[in-house]
Amino acid sequence: MDLKSSDPVTSSPLPSTVNNALKIVIVGGFGVGKTTMVRSVSEIRPLSTEEVMTRAGVGIDDAGEVKGKTTTTVAFDFGRITLNEQMVLYLFGAPGQQRFWFLWDRLFSGTLGAVVLVDTRRVQDSWYAIDRLEHHGMPFIVARNDFGGPEHRAEDIRKALDLSEDVPLIECDARQRASSKKVLVTLVNHLYSLSTREHAP
């Protein structure tokens, strides 16, 4: 039995005054750096948990996806940033695969916004995630994790992702705290401008 996952929770308690937890989700394909990004900014070592979808909870649309299985398990990682005495932000690294989206409403309702983490060597992995986020009406930005591959012009990435001009696209190095912080700040700034527009009288 490994005790790794139990240490950070107990060793780094939240202030007793915290009363509002917020969520941001980082979506991306396998190996794109979601957990690396969570780790670089989290005050706790990333924890891992899972959700089980029983057959009864499966919609009609996806019957084919889980045929012959009684349950489907989706694992996800998360970290935490205490923002102030009242607010704490939970950062979820979530797999973009098809089955994950059936759990969106259950796990991620109320999410502030999402970061789509993209590896330009596997751009197609991100298409489905972007499509689903749009479907859920979830505001997002796209961050290209730099794996040291060939340079891509932003306009080429936009084109490959069929990304509209009003979705911010930035470069990042998920290993670097400062870079991951910039990704989060870019997302929240984007949300702020959308929110100011929406809440305008």
Place this chain on the structure above:
Amino acid sequence: MTRPVDREDPDRLYIVTGGRSRVDESSIDSVSLIVSECDPTPGMQSEHVKILRMCTSPTAVVEIAAELRLPVSVVKILVCDLLDTGRITARHPSTTAVPARANSKTRLPEPAVLKQVLVGLEKL
């Protein structure tokens, strides 16, 4: 990554929850913060004991799930038990009140809330 539930006898999850499979999901969020209001008492179900010990400071449902190695939905059921008997209190996120599906657009938090998030992130 460990995948305890996959290897787990499904009967265990059945026993832990007393066979219940549904909980009023809208009442507990995956990041609702749970706070113990009492100490464990003898004879209490071991999962309940663990939750009460963990939550002496506010702890999110997902953190409890990670610690207990149980699916989030199972932890929600356990948390409901403790809520019903007043052994814990839950601080629900204030941003999840509005259903995202109403007009197919997620309602954005107020600018003031986002400003606070930005200030908090800048301290990183």
